Amino acid sequence: MGMNIPAGSNQEPEVLVEINTTPLIDVMLVLLIMLIITIPIQSHAVKMNMPVGTPPPIVKAPPVVQVDVDFDGTISWNGAPLADLADLDQHLKAVAQADQLELHLRPNRLVPYRRVAAVMAAAQRQGVTKIALVGNEQFMQ
Secondary structure (H helix, E strand, O other): OEEEOOOOOOOOOEEEOOOOOHHHHHHHHHHHHHHHHHOOOOOOOOOOOOOOOOOOOOOOOOOEEEEEEOOOOOEEEOOEEOOOHHHHHHHHHHHHHHOOOEEEEEEOOOOOHHHHHHHHHHHHHOOOOEEEEOOHHHHOO
């Protein structure tokens, strides 16, 4: 606590009452440190049931069929040209019934999108679920 005494006056000096906050801050810091120390460390772990043992071997890889669509809309099956979409449907039906195949579709840069969409729709109608668009780097600019 401090007092202000004006020079040359006969009045009673005013008492300045100010709280000293330094010890309060020290006590609060000590309490905060004690709280941090006493709280247990939370470990955020996710319990997972992982498979035990070796996984079964893959029997065989699915057959890969390369379908190209040229700039004029010509469709080729593994390099052999097809007559039309009906011929593509027959090829897809023959292969899709035997086992699940993987279709790699390689469109030309100049082919209209409707031709590529028609090939993808034909594959979907026949039950082909694995369709990959190959050669997309030609479309990057």
